[in-house]
Amino acid sequence: MLVFIMRRFGTMILTMIAVSILLFLLLEVNVGSVAIKVLGPYSSEDQRNIWLQTHGYLDPMYERYLRWLGHFVIGDFGESVRFKVPVGDVMWPRLGATAILGAATLLVVVPVSLGLGVLSGMREGSKLDRTISVTSILTTSVPEFASAVLLSAIFVYSLKLLPGTSGMSDGFDLRQLVLPVMVLVLYDFGYVARMTRASMAEVMTTHYIRTAVLKGLPYRTVILRHALRNALIAPFTVIMLQIPWLLSGVIVVEFYFAYKGFGALILEASLNKDVFLLEACTMVAVFVTVMTQMISDVGYTYLNPRIRFA
Amino acid sequence: MSDQTIGVPSGEPAATLFFKRLWRAIERLVDAVLLLRESVVGMVGAGLVAFWVIVALMPGWLAPFDPLQTILPLQKPFAPVPDAAGGGTFWLGTDLLGRDVLSRIIHGARQVLIYAPLATFCAYFVGVPMGLAAGYKRGWVDDVVSFIANVILSFPILVLYVVIIATIGASAFNIVLAVTFASAPGIMRIVRGLVLDLRNREYVFAAETRGESNWRIMLVEILPNARGPLIVDSCLRLGYVIITIGVLGFLGLGLPPPHPDWGGMINENRAMAMSFPHMAVFPCLAISSLVLGFNLLADGLREIALRD
Numbered sequence: 339m340l341v342f343i344m345r346r347f348g349t350m351i352l353t354m355i356a357v358s359i360l361l362f363l364l365l366e367v368n369v370g371s372v373a374i375k376v377l378g379p380y381s382s383e384d385q386r387n388i389w390l391q392t393h394g395y396l397d398p399m400y401e402r403y404l405r406w407l408g409h410f411v412i413g414d415f416g417e418s419v420r421f422k423v424p425v426g427d428v429m430w431p432r433l434g435a436t437a438i439l440g441a442a443t444l445l446v447v448v449p450v451s452l453g454l455g456v457l458s459g460m461r462e463g464s465k466l467d468r469t470i471s472v473t474s475i476l477t478t479s480v481p482e483f484a485s486a487v488l489l490s491a492i493f494v495y496s497l498k499l500l501p502g503t504s505g506m507s508d509g510f511d512l513r514q515l516v517l518p519v520m521v522l523v524l525y526d527f528g529y530v531a532r533m534t535r536a537s538m539a540e541v542m543t544t545h546y547i548r549t550a551v552l553k554g555l556p557y558r559t560v561i562l563r564h565a566l567r568n569a570l571i572a573p574f575t576v577i578m579l580q581i582p583w584l585l586s587g588v589i590v591v592e593f594y595f596a597y598k599g600f601g602a603l604i605l606e607a608s609l610n611k612d613v614f615l616l617e618a619c620t621m622v623a624v625f626v627t628v629m630t631q632m633i634s635d636v637g638y639t640y641l642n643p644r645i646r647f648a
Numbered sequence: 649m650s651d652q653t654i655g656v657p658s659g660e661p662a663a664t665l666f667f668k669r670l671w672r673a674i675e676r677l678v679d680a681v682l683l684l685r686e687s688v689v690g691m692v693g694a695g696l697v698a699f700w701v702i703v704a705l706m707p708g709w710l711a712p713f714d715p716l717q718t719i720l721p722l723q724k725p726f727a728p729v730p731d732a733a734g735g736g737t738f739w740l741g742t743d744l745l746g747r748d749v750l751s752r753i754i755h756g757a758r759q760v761l762i763y764a765p766l767a768t769f770c771a772y773f774v775g776v777p778m779g780l781a782a783g784y785k786r787g788w789v790d791d792v793v794s795f796i797a798n799v800i801l802s803f804p805i806l807v808l809y810v811v812i813i814a815t816i817g818a819s820a821f822n823i824v825l826a827v828t829f830a831s832a833p834g835i836m837r838i839v840r841g842l843v844l845d846l847r848n849r850e851y852v853f854a855a856e857t858r859g860e861s862n863w864r865i866m867l868v869e870i871l872p873n874a875r876g877p878l879i880v881d882s883c884l885r886l887g888y889v890i891i892t893i894g895v896l897g898f899l900g901l902g903l904p905p906p907h908p909d910w911g912g913m914i915n916e917n918r919a920m921a922m923s924f925p926h927m928a929v930f931p932c933l934a935i936s937s938l939v940l941g942f943n944l945l946a947d948g949l950r951e952i953a954l955r956d
Contacts, residue, residue, distance in 0.1 A: 349798075356799040367815050472689065475947055479940035481891040483898040484932035487914060491925040502922070586804030590895055594918075601806075605899070608810040616811070623804040 339639075343632065350628040355407075357624050358617055362403050365613050369395060372611045376419060393419075406617065416614030420606065425618045428603065433622065435506075436592070436599035440584035442515060443522040448577060451527040455534025456569065460561060462539045471535065474528030486521045486594040493517065504595040518595045522588065530576055537572040541565050571641045578634035582627040662864035669872050677879070683952050690948015696941025703754055704761040711751035712736060715908040721746035725926050743917050743927045752908040753934050759909055760938065763820055764889045767827035768882060771889075775832035776878075779839025780866040784847055794840070797833035805830055809892065813901040820903055823896060827889055838881055842874040849873075876953050883946035887939040894935050910935045 372395065373386035381389075390396050394405070409416060415425035458470040480488070494502035494517075504514040541547060542565060550560045589601035596602075600619065607616040684690040703710060713719065719733045723742040729735055740749040782793040800808070812826040846852065847870065855865045896902040897911020905912060910931045917927030 352795075353799055353802055356795075357803060360799060360803075361811070364811050364815055471947075472944075475689075475943050476940060479887065479943045480932075480936040481894050481939065483895060483911070483914060484936050487918070487921065487925075487928045487932045490921060491929050495922060495925045582804075586807060589804075589806045589810075590898065593899065604804065604807055605810060608807055609814055611814075616807075620804065620807060623807070624802045627802050627804075 339636070343636070346628070346632050346635075350625070350632075353628060354621055354624050357620060358407070358410075359403065361617060361620055362399065362406075362613070365611055365616070366399055369611075372419060372613070375610050406614070410617070410621070415618040418607075418615040419612045420610045420615065421612075425615050428615065429600075429618055429622070432598060432600045432603045435597065436585060436588060436601060439515065439518060439522070439588060439592075439597065439599055440581070442519045443526065443584060444577070444580065446519065446523045447527045447530060447580070450523070451530035452534055452570070452573060454527075455531040455573065456538050456561075456566065458531070459535040459538025459569065460542065460565075462542065467535070470531065474531045476528075477524045478526075478528035480524065482521055482525050482590045483594060485524050486517070486591060489517055489520055489524075502595075504597040506598065514595075514597075518588075518591050518597055521591050521594075522584070526580060526583075530573060530580065533576040534569070534573040538565065538569040541569040544568075571638065574641060575634045575638055578630045578637070581630045582623065585626055586623045662861065662868060665864070666867045669868060673872060673875060684948055687948035687951050689944050690951065693941045693944025693946070693948055696937055697945055700757050700938050700941065701761060704757040707755045707758050711748075711754040712739075713748040713751040715747060715752045715755040716906050717748075718746040719748065722920070722924060724924065740930045741924070741926045743913070744920055749913075749927060749930055752913060753910070753931060756908040756910045756913065756931070756934070757938075759903060759907060760890055760893060760935070763824060763903075764886055764893055767824040767893070768831070768886050768889050770824055770828040771831035771835055771885070772878075772882065774828055775835025776839050776871070777866075778832065779836040780843055780871065782836065783840040783843025784862065784866050784870065790840070793836065797836050800830065800833045801837075803830075806895070809896060810899065810901065813896060818896075818901050818904055823893060823902065827892060831885065831889070835881070835885070838877065839874065842877060843870055846870050846873055880946050880950045880953065883942050883949060887942035887946070890935065890939050890942070 370386065370390060373389045374381065377385055377389055387396075394402060397405075406416065415429070417423065418425050418428055421428050454470050454474070458464075458467040461467060477485075490502050493500045500516055501511075501514050502517070504518055506514060547560060547565055550564050551557070555564075586601060586604060588599060589605050591597070592599045592602035593605055600622075604616070604619045604623075606612070607619060681694070684694060707715075713733075720730060720738075720742060721744060723738045723746075725739065725741040727738045727741060729738055738748055738750070740753070742748055743752070778793050778797075782790040808830050809826050812829065813822060816822050816825075843866075852865060852869055855869045860869070893902060893909075894911035894914075897909045897913075898915045900912075900915055902912045903909040905916070913931040914928045917924070921928050
């Protein structure tokens with residue numbers, strides 16, 4: 339197990355290096371345009387060149403990359419080109435805001451999708467199963483920006499129940515969190531529910547469930563004591579994989595509702611070619627992706643002792 | 649499946665044989681479509697997709713107005729068209745600039761149904777050979793291809809799109825390029841998984857014993873037998889690519905205006921949403937119904953595939 343974790347860490351560092359190089363390369367195309375973003379479209383060629391010179395953009399690419407890498411590993415993420423403050427000052431609060439959004443979403447998604455998935459997997463092919471399956475396909479088919487527009491049209495325009503923006507300009511407001519969470523839940527729960535359903539349906543066809551039913555156990559006991567334990571192993575992995583998605587997949591929702599979170603920050607950074615901010619954000623995203631994967635793998639072996647890593 | 653094991657004329661070039669097999673696969677696909685009648689969900693999905701395909705094929709006939717023509721701004725649905733513009737009704741209203749929303753949605757269907765399948769096809773064109781090579785050859789090929797795929801997949805996916813599009817500019821070609829770049833690794837992973845399972849089948853050993861070349865084995869022996877999951881995946885992926893193109897349009901990185909692009913329409917008219925929600929709501933319904941069509945179709949196909 340220790341070897342496995344160590345190897346995973348090695349791969350993670352390699353992946354992070356590869357991702358950061360790829361990102362640098364992508365931003366390298368037309369790198370001078372960052373000066374226009376900073377100085378504005380009416381800046382003269384000379385002014386741009388001076389800015390690029392003083393900020394080291396005219397050095398060869400590998401030199402700039404290694405300089406960034408050297409600072410990054412000792413925890414100095416550089417200064418945001420756009421916000422003119424250290425990257426950490428912008429990034430950490432935004433990360434916290436998105437964590438709240440993500441946690442609220444998971445808090446709804448997990449019980450709802452597990453419950454619906456188990457219900458529909460319990461009796462495969464039943465009317466309830468078909469209804470739940472079709473509903474989950476329906477909700478995952480509506481893109482986030484579309485459900486954001488539709489839900490705003492209903493709850494903000496027609497019913498005037500909820501605020502249509504989530505900027506949180508007067509401090510934290512729970513009401514402003516409702517619509518973004520609703521959009522994320524609608525888009526996400528169908529997928530987890532379908533995975534749970536598949537897992538539950540598979541367990542229901544096994545011999546030990548048949549045995550339990552045939553020996554006359556109450557149906558409730560069969561489901562709760564025998565089926566659920568095994569059926570919930572696979573959804574655990576699926577739920578873990580929702581965490582990286584909730585970190586960077588929320589770009590659209592945060593942009594739409596003007597929520598000051600990590601996703602919106604990533605979008606802003608990539609539109610502004612804010613290389614240090616974007617590199618730091620991406621590194622956080624990659625780190626979270628790989629970590630959740632590792633936790634889900636380790637958790638999987640813990641939950642399902644039949645699987646062992648060589 | 650037994651027809652793959654025996655009677656393969658080894659003199660035929662791999663390409664000819666591949667296309668013959670491809671033709672047979674298309675015939676089988678037609679059979680599968682006929683089978684789809686047994687799945688209600690699949691039929692509904694196929695119906696939705698067929699509806700939008702027909703709309704996309706003849707936008708000129710169906711659209712009451714030119715999608716780029718400015719007539720009368722800020723009309724609600726069912727508002728009458730002024731006589732100077734020919735009379736009639738704005739069924740879905742007009743947008744901020746006075747263009748007919750219905751006509752723009754109809755013309756937008758063509759945009760999305762050209763570029764989404766094209767992008768999906770390109771992603772498969774890149775991803776499938778990579779997956780075949782990684783799964784069949786194993787060794788260093790697998791290591792290298794898998795590592796590249798892992799790197800691209802561990803990127804936050806939208807960042808990849810936004811950075812690529814923001815860097816190389818928003819155009820149809822660049823959108824196809826970005827989608828290919830970002831989706832090919834996922835396809836590669838699926839194909840690789842399927843190949844790892846299929847490479848130990850007897851008909852593969854038989855082909856190896858006959859001395860078939862690697863590519864011939866991959867394309868003629870393995871790929872046709874992996875088609876089932878890939879067809880389902882391509883339907884789901886098509887829906888996902890439509891969403892992606894919509895998201896790019898919504899973020900202002902889609903097809904450059906004045907193209908009637910569904911995502912772009914939502915973005916352009918979002919500012920007026922508090923007074924005229926219809927401008928953004930109808931494109932949302934259009935894109936959702938098309939994606940729903942592909943997802944239901946995929947579900948129907950999977951249901952039928954599981955039954956056999």
